Amino acid sequence: MEKGIIYIMTTVIKGLIKIGKTKTDQFENRMKHLENNGYANTTGLKREFAIEVEGYDAKEKLIHNIFSKSRIGESELFALDLEIAKSLFSSLDGKQIYPVDKSKKEIFKEATEELEIKCIPDGEYILKRTVRGFGEINGKAFVEDGVFTLKKGSICANPSKGHMPSIIKRAKMKNNVLQEDIICSSPSTAGWIVIGKSNNGWTEWKDLDGNPIQKYRKNVNDKD
Numbered sequence: 001m002e003k004g005i006i007y008i009m010t011t012v013i014k015g016l017i018k019i020g021k022t023k024t025d026q027f028e029n030r031m032k033h034l035e036n037n038g039y040a041n042t043t044g045l046k047r048e049f050a051i052e053v054e055g056y057d058a059k060e061k062l063i064h065n066i067f068s069k070s071r072i073g074e075s076e077l078f079a080l081d082l083e084i085a086k087s088l089f090s091s092l093d094g095k096q097i098y099p100v101d102k103s104k105k106e107i108f109k110e111a112t113e114e115l116e117i118k119c120i121p122d123g124e125y126i127l128k129r130t131v132r133g134f135g136e137i138n139g140k141a142f143v144e145d146g147v148f149t150l151k152k153g154s155i156c157a158n159p160s161k162g163h164m165p166s167i168i169k170r171a172k173m174k175n176n177v178l179q180e181d182i183i184c185s186s187p188s189t190a191g192w193i194v195i196g197k198s199n200n201g202w203t204e205w206k207d208l209d210g211n212p213i214q215k216y217r218k219n220v221n222d223k224d
Helices: 024-037 056-066 082-089 104-117 166-170 187-195
Strands: 003-010 016-022 046-054 077-079 095-098 123-131 135-144 147-150 182-184
Touching (some): 003 082, 016 024, 016 056, 016 082, 024 046, 046 056, 046 082, 056 082, 082 104, 104 187, 135 187, 147 187, 166 187, 182 187
Antiparallel strands (some): 003 046, 046 095, 135 147, 147 182
């Protein structure tokens, strides 16, 4: 079976994504064309995930069938939550082409966590503790409509050496104080910015009553 790339792109319309395919050697040109010209009268396309797989033509058709109820006519546009699509794509066997700074395992974990964020009630959340070699950290976050935002003014530890998510590299700090709000894909990503290393954000972040946000996680409540 011929290898090729299947990909996901977001559009200017929130909740509307494109799921398509292309030959491996045409991927960059295809992305640039769609990003510059749009697709089916929809603009603002942005690449989100791409993977090289065996039998890419058949796999694209299978994915289109799986999400057929969300498909817009006969187009490659779907009224579908991006994280649902990413969680499926990142579970496939194949070579991840995009993004280059995250593994499939990380993408799957983040996509799953982002879906679970939607079960966290709107409101304020905090992350306070002592980090060895730094001192007290004080993270402040706000959740609204399933969006987890790390707030400007959070006091953050220095990041540990080695691999770190690209969002941490882009975080603007001054004297270890966050200078702007950052929308995070998961509580653990927000926790990494504040703590400076990998963590379980579901146990680190707490509501104003001191309860870890783990209590709101769907798969935990379903077991109760």
